[in-house]
Amino acid sequence: MxxxxxxxxxxxxxxxxxxxxxxxxxxxxxxxxxxxxxxxxxxxxxxxxxxxxxxxxxxxxxxxxxxxxxxxxxxxxxxxxxxxxxxxxxxxxxxxxxxxxxxxxxxxxxxxxxxxxxxxxxxxxxxxxxxxxxxxxxxLEAEVARRMTENEITQEVSIRALAHLAEIRDTETGNHILRTQRYVQLLASGLSRLPRFAGQLTERYIRLLARSAPLHDIGKVGIPDAILRKPGPLTPEEWEIMKTHARLGSDAIELAERDAPMPVDFLAIAKEIAHWHHERWDGSGYPDGLQGEAIPVSARIMALSDVFDALVTRRVYKAALDHGEAREIISRGRGRHFDPDIVDAFLAAFDAFCDVATRYGDSVTDTVR
The missing domain is CATH 3.40.50.2300 (Response regulator)
Incomplete structure (x- = not known):
């Protein structure tokens, strides 16, 4: 034997x-x-x-x-x-x-x-x-993990590349992407502890949400330079054209979805954010005038993150506000511009927001519309 x-x-x-x-x-x-x-x-x-x-x-x-x-x-x-x-x-x-x-x-x-x-x-x-x-x-498990990591890195790089394409047109700094990603993570993590949001804001969803956030203004690549880079307030007609960037962005992402052989979750979230992050809780936003919970939670979170960053960052047409002023403006928007619970999550995480804004602040030459 x-x-x-x-x-x-x-x-x-x-x-x-x-x-x-x-x-x-x-x-x-x-x-x-x-x-x-x-x-x-x-x-x-x-x-x-x-x-x-x-x-x-x-x-x-x-x-x-x-x-x-x-x-x-x-x-x-x-x-x-x-x-x-x-x-x-x-x-x-x-x-x-x-x-x-x-x-x-x-x-x-x-x-x-x-x-x-x-x-x-x-x-x-x-x-x-x-x-x-x-x-x-x-x-096999190690190989699958390696390939998943590789795919995620490729996905991240592709998202950043697309977002930077919009930045080149808008003279927008990459730090805006980093800041808004972190604001989104802070808000989503805080909201996930509330019963109202716990079912949707899982750890995986928050990760996808943060990954999608850089594409929120991808539609700006379709806005003419004369409007996008105008060093001052826009006319009513120019503002109407500027507002089309929300739909342009979601349409572009939808075309990418159609090319994919299977549903891609982060693209679905990115499309929501691009399309509706300028909607307001009271229905006075654009492009569709959605109100309340008809606005996807991803877009509601992005809306506050984007507004805070716009307030505390110098733009070609305005000076940066200090963090306390921005806090008051967002607080006044509770129940009008923003979901009340999201404002509460922002207030609870305000010190962390300030840390992100300071750590990833722009140089004096950076400008954003």
Whole structure:
């Protein structure tokens, strides 16, 4: 029978004579270790290298075989070692009890050498197969994780590239993207603790929401330079053209969705944000005049984030307000411009908003409309 001394067996029996018999039978084929008590067996099994298979006597003083087996299974280091019970109890009930406990096989005494060798060989072969499958699964899981990370990085870079395309047209700094992403995360995390939002604002949704946020003004690439870069207030006619950037952005993202072979969650959220982040809670916003909860929560969160950043950042047509002034303006917009709960979340996280605004502030030459 083929065997290898690279494999280790642990024999556990309180009778030295029984250990001698089993040891002489198995040593020509395997590396053999022995224990005359359950306590010592547990110490040997937990030490490196772990045995590949344990032959465990059931009837022993102190810890019996079943108790040893329970402790082996309770220890992450030993729970996967296959165990064959070896016992003098020759009954169907005893065998069923051993197998029900989780043993891979059950051998009765007095042992029959060819049967013991065959069963040990079979269980070691099965263990080898299980180990190979586990290693393959571990590799596949690592490969899937690697590819998912790679895809996420590619997605992030693509989003940033698109957002920067809008910035080039609008002379807008990349720090606006970083700031609004963090404002969105702060608001969404705070709102997720409220029953009203908990079902939607899951950890995954918040991650997708923050990833989508940079595309909120992607539609500005369709606005003429004379309007987009005008160093002063817009005329009513120019303002009407400027407002079309919301629909232009959502239309562009929808075209990207149509090209995708399957639904892409972050694109769906990005489309909501681009289309409706200028809507107002009281219905006075644009482009569709949506009111209250008819405005997607993603757009409501983006609306406050974008307005705060606009208030505290210098633009070509205005100076930056200090953080306290911006706080008061947003507070006055509670229930009119903004969802009341989102304003409350902003007020609760106001110090963190100020930290983000300071840390990622623009240089004096940066301008944003």
């Amino acid at each position: 083929p065997g290898t001394t690279a494999l280790t067996l642990l024999l556990v029996d309180d009778s030295p004579e029984n250990l001698t018999i089993l040891g002489e039978l198995l040593r020509p084929h395997y590396r053999v270790r022995a224990a005359t008590s359950g306590e010592r067996a547990l110490r040997i099994a937990a030490a490196l290298p772990h045995p590949d298979l344990i032959l465990l006597d059931v009837m022993m003083p102190g810890l019996d075989g079943y108790q040893v087996f329970e402790r082996l299974r309770a220890n992450p280091a030993t729970r996967d070692i296959p165990v064959i019970f070896v016992t003098g109890m020759d009954s169907t009930e005893a065998e069923m009890h051993g197998l029900a406990a989780g043993a891979v096989d059950y051998i009765t005494k007095p042992i029959i050498p060819p049967i013991v060798l065959a069963r040990v060989h079979t269980q070691l072969e099965l263990k080898h197969i299980r180990d190979r499958l586990r290693d393959q699964n571990t590799y």
